Amino acid sequence: MRYPAFLQKIADRADVQPVRVLTFTIDGRMVSAREDETILSVARENGISIPTLCHLDGLSERGACRLCIVEIKGSAKLSPSCVTLPRQDMEVITNSERVMDYRRKILELLFTERNHICSVCVSNGHCDLQALTAELGMTHVHYDYLHTKQVVDASHERFSVDHNRCVLCQRCVRVCDEIEGAHTWDVMGRGHLSKVITDLNQPWGESITCTGCGKCVQVCPTGALSEKGKSVAEMTKKRQFLPYLKLMRGAEIT
Amino acid sequence: MSHTIQIKPITRIEGHGKVTVTLDDSGLVSDAKFHVTQFRGFEKFCEGRPFYEMPSLVERICGICPVSHSIASAKACDSILGVRVPTPAKKLRRLLNCGTFIQSHALSFFHLSAPDLALGFNADPAERNIVGLLKSYPALAMDGIQLRKIGQQIIESCAGKRIHPAWVVPGGVNNPLPEENRDFLLSLIPEGYKIIRRTLDWFKGLLDNYREEIRTFANFPTLFTGLVNSEGNLEHIEGKQRFLDSKGLLIHEDFDTDKYQEYLAEYTEHWSYLKSPYFKSLGYPDGIYRSGPAARLNVCDSCGTPQADQEWAEFKGLERGPVLSSFYNHYARLIEILFSLELMEYLLKDAEILSSHVRSIARNNEFEGVGVVEAPRGLLIHHYKVDEQGLITWANMIVATGHNNLAINRGILQVARRFIRGDKITEEAMNRIEGLIRSFDPCLSCSTHAIWSPKFRVDILSPDGTILDSMIS
Numbered sequence: 008m009r010y011p012a013f014l015q016k017i018a019d020r021a022d023v024q025p026v027r028v029l030t031f032t033i034d035g036r037m038v039s040a041r042e043d044e045t046i047l048s049v050a051r052e053n054g055i056s057i058p059t060l061c062h063l064d065g066l067s068e069r070g071a072c073r074l075c076i077v078e079i080k081g082s083a084k085l086s087p088s089c090v091t092l093p094r095q096d097m098e099v100i101t102n103s104e105r106v107m108d109y110r111r112k113i114l115e116l117l118f119t120e121r122n123h124i125c126s127v128c129v130s131n132g133h134c135d136l137q138a139l140t141a142e143l144g145m146t147h148v149h150y151d152y153l154h155t156k157q158v159v160d161a162s163h164e165r166f167s168v169d170h171n172r173c174v175l176c177q178r179c180v181r182v183c184d185e186i187e188g189a190h191t192w193d194v195m196g197r198g199h200l201s202k203v204i205t206d207l208n209q210p211w212g213e214s215i216t217c218t219g220c221g222k223c224v225q226v227c228p229t230g231a232l233s234e235k236g237k238s239v240a241e242m243t244k245k246r247q248f249l250p251y252l253k254l255m256r257g258a259e260i261t
Numbered sequence: 262m263s264h265t266i267q268i269k270p271i272t273r274i275e276g277h278g279k280v281t282v283t284l285d286d287s288g289l290v291s292d293a294k295f296h297v298t299q300f301r302g303f304e305k306f307c308e309g310r311p312f313y314e315m316p317s318l319v320e321r322i323c324g325i326c327p328v329s330h331s332i333a334s335a336k337a338c339d340s341i342l343g344v345r346v347p348t349p350a351k352k353l354r355r356l357l358n359c360g361t362f363i364q365s366h367a368l369s370f371f372h373l374s375a376p377d378l379a380l381g382f383n384a385d386p387a388e389r390n391i392v393g394l395l396k397s398y399p400a401l402a403m404d405g406i407q408l409r410k411i412g413q414q415i416i417e418s419c420a421g422k423r424i425h426p427a428w429v430v431p432g433g434v435n436n437p438l439p440e441e442n443r444d445f446l447l448s449l450i451p452e453g454y455k456i457i458r459r460t461l462d463w464f465k466g467l468l469d470n471y472r473e474e475i476r477t478f479a480n481f482p483t484l485f486t487g488l489v490n491s492e493g494n495l496e497h498i499e500g501k502q503r504f505l506d507s508k509g510l511l512i513h514e515d516f517d518t519d520k521y522q523e524y525l526a527e528y529t530e531h532w533s534y535l536k537s538p539y540f541k542s543l544g545y546p547d548g549i550y551r552s553g554p555a556a557r558l559n560v561c562d563s564c565g566t567p568q569a570d571q572e573w574a575e576f577k578g579l580e581r582g583p584v585l586s587s588f589y590n591h592y593a594r595l596i597e598i599l600f601s602l603e604l605m606e607y608l609l610k611d612a613e614i615l616s617s618h619v620r621s622i623a624r625n626n627e628f629e630g631v632g633v634v635e636a637p638r639g640l641l642i643h644h645y646k647v648d649e650q651g652l653i654t655w656a657n658m659i660v661a662t663g664h665n666n667l668a669i670n671r672g673i674l675q676v677a678r679r680f681i682r683g684d685k686i687t688e689e690a691m692n693r694i695e696g697l698i699r700s701f702d703p704c705l706s707c708s709t710h711a712i713w714s715p716k717f718r719v720d721i722l723s724p725d726g727t728i729l730d731s732m733i734s
Contacts, residue, residue, distance in 0.1 A: 126425065127318045161311055161650035164624075169311075212650075235651070236624065238430040239317030 031097040046088035057101050061176035062089045065249030069177050073113050077101045115148045120199050122171040129242035130230030162212030166224050173231040179223035191217040264684045282677045290681050293674040297535035297705050304656045312341050312647050317427045328361035329636035331429040333643040336632030338431030343626035349616035350433030356608045357419045359601040364412025365637035366594040369702040371405020382692045404456045411449045418442040433620035447609050453602045461595050477679045478697045479587035479672030482507030484550035485559040488635050493562035497635040503560045509582040518633035537666040552639030552664035554593030559583040569600035587700045625651035636661045638702045662703040672697050
């Protein structure tokens, strides 16, 4: 749990507020965790892979994509592991047939919402969404495509946003707010009609808050945000900077 | 009573089409039409896309000549960038283009047309295909497969991928040619020469057997067009567009391709998705012209490479003026393969081909761009307009087959008049109509590619549309 900064300092002191350590099982393996760690991070620490799309090391969790769902014994619903905290003796299953099936369906639905055409995409071959299809064994989309009409905003001098390829993971929103501190990006609308916007839905090129740092482009999992002038399959993204940047910013605050 | 005969689908061409032949009351052929039955809509759905995606986007028009589309498109985008493409990049694009000419011409000649040429137009259709060719003429078929492979290997060595590579980009290409790939490509050339020499000799020896086809395969006067370089030589990528009349006279000084709209216009017929471009000042349909291998060899002053020039002189000697029969497109294709091999060797032996200066970077500085190249089957025009953001607002593409549409239609009529007698269609007539179409190697803007179809069907229809006779082979 995060507190306001002045309280957080006290909260972080282990002698005042000791963090409890608990044990639970993931896929039958006994693991131990701090009570404030998510199931996802505990699983990854223990080498158990859970697919994710909206999660990115260095950013806060949003629980937007639901690809990291897991089964918890005793609970009828599936829980997103990136925003679920473990409890003592909890039994988590990450790879049951039911979980895998739902993940594939979620992925298929992501494809139906917008117009993802890998062969002509700047991120072809370097795309998290594309990589997930292989990882989860998605071979077909079994639902009708919505074929929504989406636009490209290339008004920014260096970058462009193609809403056809956006999966609404909100990585751009978070990195802009949490790391750059500009909060240029946000989300407008509801459900599948949601869309990421700059400022108050002005063209990106006219945004007065955008610093042009390009972090949103680097964290975007697909070709939705890209550098202008990149041709098909040329857009590779550099994300290694994020955890370090987060660390540095954290050090400045305290 | 008048009848309509349909040939549907036409086999061993790229894409889907059909033919209808109309017979008058006395059973004589009165009209023939070549219909392209599919609609793609590329020009429309490219609207709103960033222009720098276009070279790869338009590649998806076709699986045989994606390289031609990407180079034409990149040239249009170069104009939108408003930059000069580095010379090494121009050479690399040219090298890539050699690959596509070799593989596409080899496909057309060996895989699609050689079954007719080697086994005869009257051979059993079950045998008259590449598989039958492998049984009866294994050396010829293997030569074809090997030659096409060389073409594909050139594309792969340059662009990293044989089909739909994303290597040609606005401003140049996105990677230099590695030295080991250059050496590998050089090692392929001797075998290429051997194959094309053998095939040319074989084909020339065969011409006498096909006098009747040569006489009737679109053998009529039209204009001819093709790109030529500043010396008037054969050109596939740069240069100006030349038009010759049926007597071989220049009808205008060579045109600047950026201004194609000033001398070309397109006519739309209600019965086909393929438009019919024509030479504007002569009007429709008198402005009929032909593009493609034979047209290119007709309009150029020479090839500019020693071996191809020898063959070219022999080709030009077939007739006093331009070579009129489209049957000779097969011949021209072989000569262009030889030309591409020689050009490729010349380019690979140039040290500049390994240069890493292969791309000019810029944003959109102009609002309009035209890119014109020679695709294997004819002239290819890409024309885009963009807004301030660099998003496409309007696109026009005139594909190679379009330029030949009027000539294909008239050619079918010529073949039908010669070979169709009465209201029964014979195997030999059907095969020759298909053979005529194949001689143009049309690519009906389609990436699906049927080597042959087991259901080749001809319907004879009465004027009210009822089927009087039907034949499936």
